Amino acid sequence: MEMSPGHFLLARLDDVARWAQSTSVWPLTMGLACCAIEMMTVTSPEYDIARLGSEVFRSSPRQADLMIVSGRVAQKMAPVVKRLYDQMADPKWVISMGACASSGGIFDNYAIVQGVDTIIPVDVYVPGCPPSPDGLLYAVNLIQQQIREGGRGGILARS
Amino acid sequence: MDSALAVLNAAPLWLVVTIKSALLLLVVVTTFAYAMLAERKVMGWMQLRPGPNRVGPWGLMQPASDAAKLILKEDLTPSTADPLIYKLAPFISLLTAFSVYAIIPFGAGSQGTWAIGNVDAGILFLMAISSLGVYGISLGGWASGSKYPLLGSVRATAQMISYELAMSLSFIGVLILAGTTSLDGIVSAQARLWFCIPQAVGFVIYVITAVAETNRTPFDLVEAETELVGGFHTEYSGLRFGSFFIAEYVNMLTVSCIATLLFLGGWNAPFGLTMVPGVLWFVAKVATFMFFYIWLRATLPRLRYDRLMAFGWKVLLPVATLNLIVTAVVVAVRG
Amino acid sequence: MNPYGPVAIYLCVALAAALLFTFLPGLLGRKKPNPHKMEAYECGVEPTSAVAGRFPIRFYLVAMLFVIFDVEAASFYPWAVQMHSLRVFGLVEMVVFVIVLAIGYAFVWKKGGFQWR
């Protein structure tokens, strides 16, 4: 494909932007259930998500890039999760961590939302109950990969 | 090299100064970035983990990527906020944080001090400018139109002004000894004895207030994530939030510089080790002070708000006053 | 050159830099507003009420006391610088000054002005 120099420059800039966004994914401090403990564990010495530049857990959705829905989303909690997602500043990503968040898991019942993707868009699903912390690290890797290779983000409006 | 100097000499003064200023700002911002990285790494080491190490070699590109990310982040203004003040607040914070470096000398050469402006009332200007730093926080929290930021900013303002008092009092001891308000003069007054020895009490007070003024653990009640979510900057996103962040770290750097200048002998070499250039000594002292900051953060829990205020007013203020009276007595008696 | 000349230039540069830092994101960040995003944050629930409520008097008090004691601190500066020449005279002066203020300080203490709960 032909590219004008300007376009080329823009594309490179876009690459840089994507690199920056992918290496500085700050998660939102939001724990829901058991998975949240494993989410905390990724910061622990053994796994240390800091290595990937993501240890800056922000409690305010305004400053976070990544929402890790870690655990079961109850019907009562669903509006809260949605609101928090809405309140995050763009660009933002979502990891649905664990069976419960992704599909309801074993709790196919009245109380649990059957998959958080019914209320907010999910970028990466992590199966497991709970996923091991390295499984979550893998998911963070996938998010990074996605940002770098064409997901939301960058400077060219692509969404 | 020579030709470069020649060009410099030929250039009009204002241009030289502008270039110098820009360079200095660049240095300050870079130092901030790596101070932050250093904090993350040192904290990591103290916590049994390596810290950022995958973004660039040894994680050295981490600050760059964080900054670029923050720039590209959506910039939000909540509808409850007062848009003008909301946008002004981080600007004020940043401006005051940067401004201080106009008068901070980093070393002395044959042609005088290495500073943008070597002002006679240097230390007073430090105080004046840093006393403006509180606006960013108080206005920012208020303008967000949200409860957590409001609470955070009220706390922050109260804390910062309380400790500012003790901080200025701790300077006065140094002033008495040095007899001048120029930073240059204060450093030269320490050629033989660093003021952290005769002014030990003042130094301790200064360290405490410095930590409190920059809202760091154990005085980080302003941000106190676990109590007030994000404190005054809860509603800020992107680089506006980043500005507060930068301001905080630049302030950290500033107080480290001040500690070095006022109490640790500035660029004076210890033990007569003069073969190492003074600037390096200066940098080393600042770095040590910064390390101490990080170390504290890795170790200590946070004080409770009422304790903090009571400590500032009931302990630090009288002790600082006493300290300077005692200093004055000594000076008056011994001359 | 007047030493404040470079300072002024530096301040202008700093001003420009600060402007750049704080107003750049407004240009570069993409905006995608939605109604919830514009709401004030309150831990994920609807804002419970407009930001309202008054703060207890001790918060005001601290600011007011600060103003007063800050003036006190400000008047220490010239004194400190002149201490070497003023000697005992200056000392006495200042002790008087401090004692007068200490009365006020003690009064506040006694009235519980430094009591935060």
Add this chain to the structure above:
Amino acid sequence: MTLSATPLTPEIVSRDGNAMVLSMGPQHPSTHGVLQIMLEIDGETVVTAEPEIGYLHTGIEKTAENLFWSQAQTVIERMDYLAPESNGLCYVLGVEKLLGISDRIPPRAQQIRVLIAELTRIASHCVWLGTGGIDLGAISGFFYAFDLRENVLDLQEAAGGARMHPNYMRVGGVNGDLPSGFLPKLDDLLAKLPGRMRELRGLLQANPILQDRTIDVGILSAEEALQWSLTGPALRASGVAYDVRKAFPYSGYDRYEFDVPTRTEGDAYARFLVRLDEIDQSLRILKQVRKDLDTPGPVMIDDTKVAAPPKETIALSMEALIHHFKIVSEGFRVPPGDVYQSVEGPRGELGYYIVSDGGNRPFRVRTRPPSLYNLQALKGIAPGNLIADLVVMIGSLDPVFGEVDR
């Protein structure tokens, strides 16, 4: 009358001139999950605190009614997710009582149960210690504690196959003997633990700021503690030495020597100390169990009515195959009746009231959630304190919302 927010605001404000209503949680870094507390604050002082729970209501009890007895254990473990195996143990003990096989559990299985339960307690207290430290702003403690927890979880993973919900306890014993290489690893942990505890105590327990933040915060007298049905460390910190392991021993706990640490102050610091001491006591128990574990033996009851025969036998005997099919495809039946069984979980008395109607699924599993009752006491102790103290109080009560909300 339901009042909507906008018109009410002035009323709330004017009630005594200076109130602000603030929602702390459900997403708040220090509510340890999804607790919401509606606060009426006066500056920084809490006037009224109204906890609102249910943000994690999972319908576990209902789901359990729809699963086989053995399958139900998987959901039950997910209640107190910091101590899954305490849940599992309690449930299993209850079902065994209903089945009338309590006496026939092999001793080695019981030892392993005690081992896993105590490991779980340590892991759980590590999480509490870490997050409690974070609440107070002492971040490093979090990492040291989680490093310790990681070692415990490695053991759990080796034995049960999963880090958090291994489903290792089984009706009739445990699921498989300890794997090879487990005991040396356990020894490593036992060797590492005292040193790490010393460091943690040095860093946290001795820290004057931490003491200042916790001492005299959230005081509950013994009477109050009983009124609020506090159990576990929270009750023992108020001076009542009630420990299910001593009062109603199970799984052979009466064979081990350990103390029940108590304190009388009843404040957050006392709860903190009691938990730390409990880790030490767990270590003591672990050392004793470790000695027993050298003797091999069966770990599962030999009763094809409740436990599928070992897989190796399936290939050999038709009968075993049929039992296997029956147990797997329709589960086992439990005679009708009801039973209350409790164990000492890390948070207190964890109990199950189990009702069976004779079918292959539980008719009702009612949990006695220690966190729910412990957390409820917050209503009593929160008012009049600072927000910062509230954070400490929540931390010191150590609620787990999987269990509070179930």
Add this chain to the structure above:
Amino acid sequence: MRKRLFNVGAILQGLSITFGFMFKKRPTIEYPSVKKQHAPRFHGLHELRRYGDAKERCIGCELCSSACPANAITVIGAENTPEDRKSPGERYAARYEIDELRCIFCGLCEEACPTDAIVLTPRFEMADYRRGSFIYSKDRLLVPPDAGVGAAPDDRPGGIPSDLGRVAEIKSTTDVEEGYSATHRGEILKTERRGLAG
């Protein structure tokens, strides 16, 4: 009580402890480059086994499906035909699907299987971008023909092999280090990365 705050000694002790930790060995596993070796019993991604002679172990008995508390397994058995014997027994699984997103990795299926056909391996890297890609059907669960373990039973009733309980201990028939080809995700990503991301 306030005196407590001035206990400088304790603060110094705390400082020395954190300082000391700087020089301890760090237990960190550098994840993407080094992978944690999970315990053999670890409940990770499922795998459907074959015998050494490449016949499928699964006999389509649906026990795993009924043991599964999360209803994550769907098995539809079919009769083997003499021309095309998929498994040694009479029946085989015509369709075998696991919804890995539903699955809670409890291991009950593995325990239920009378032929050790379904096992949980220590693979933990299962995350993916689309919900649909978590329905693991036979083509992704079944190990490659050359990865079979154990000798197939000849005439045992129902095709129950004699190596029960032992092959389940071998938790990974495909090499862990070799990139999880069982999921096919690697290849797809390699060719189609940009498309997958939303």
Add this chain to the structure above:
Amino acid sequence: MIENALPVAIGNYVGLSAVLFFIGLTGVLIRRNPLVMLMSIELMFNAANLLFLAFARAWVHNAGHIFAFLVITVAAAEAAIGLAIVVAVFRDAPFVDVDEVRLLKG
């Protein structure tokens, strides 16, 4: 380098000071918000200070500085007391309007 004369004629300073003073005065007159009124008063104080300093500079005499300092001190005290009154009076009032204050009107 050393400028012994004022940068501009002293009259300009007087004028500027007067303008500032009257702006402050106008503020006090037209605003009913006590905070803004107090701020306007501060403006007036500052106008006075400017004059002090301008004359001090013109005459190279210290007294102006001393008096400006005293003015600042008084202004600080005034602000603290003034705001204390505002807070005391208006803490419980829904509106801030000095006309609404019966207390002051007797």
Add this chain to the structure above:
Amino acid sequence: MPSTQTPPIAGLAIDPPSLRPPIDDAVIERVEPAGLHARLEELAAGGFTMLLDLGAVDYPQREPRYDVVYHLLKLPATAATVAEAGTPVRMRVLCGVPGERPQLPSATGIWKSADWAEREIYDLFGIVFEGHPDLRRIQMPGDWEGHPLRKDYPLRGPAREKAPRPPFALKSNVQAGTPPTGRTLEALQEQIARVREEGASP
């Protein structure tokens, strides 16, 4: 396509507590609703300082339909050592509640901790506790309909129970639009191609 799940074996016991085997877990007492409050007060005064637990069970085929179960613990506040605590007495008080307009007096006046437990029973079973200071739903959102732990409440809730389930992949909840089965490499690639054409959707 029939489910492969084996149907449950329903138990036959209508009133399991009456059939219980001799298990020594607590002193059991059955009380009529009318006498409940008095009895509880008596017990509390008699040393049962702690309300260990308060739960309910629904026996749909029995009358009275609900059992509210109080577990009490006799534990002196002065039990400062394990020896003093000894083996406390555990007591179970069962109280049948009729299915029509189930009501009971509240125990919040006796033990503070009954507060949330009673709210929970109200929420999940619909049993009203008279005299409770603040009887609201606690686990479910305030506008929830029905009482989930009643036996006649479907596991998945009334709304979802009626919704049609996808024909194949019975057990998964894959949303419509993804191919139901046979997720081969080709199918995935096909899907990817489609997605790219449509321009990535969220």
Add this chain to the structure above:
Amino acid sequence: MIAFWVLSVVLIASAVWTITAQKPVYSVVGLLANFAALAILYLTLSAEFLAVIQLIVYSGAILVLFVFVIALLSSGVAPFAAGPNRMPKAALPAVALVCVALGFVVFAVTRGEVAIPPPPAGSTSALGPVGTADVFGSVGDFGKALFTTYLLPFEVTALILMVAVVGVVLLSGTAPAKAPTRRRAAGVRRELREAVVRDGEDRR
């Protein structure tokens, strides 16, 4: 020279902004700019120390107090934040008069028609460039004057400040904040909660 005119424009503009701004906070920002400009103006007048004090006391303390009071008192609630801005009718002529007088004064003074009184005898110190040690307007110079010639006013400031402290404390009436009792009326709690807990129906 240039500085003076630029600064006067800034000064007047910010002063006008201060008294006309809609919200008190805007006034504060205006005043902040005003004070900063004034400080620079002081510098051009060789009043180094006063410039610093201007920043420290006015900008750093008094204005912070204003911000604080606004933040605490109004907390962003509309009526307080904006404040009534009515101009009493009676004040109109006064304002007009003031404007006329103002115009006259400015006109007269800039034309030099008002006689500037001559300097009193005896200046204090040398006049160096601002920012060099111990010259007119520097800290040292100021200190010397304040602590010798003008000692009395200095000690009087202490008195003023002391009185202010006492006044502030008395006005604030700081009865030590009583910890609210644990038992507040259940009614309050209930009302609070009903208002606060999300309820679908009443919301619009």
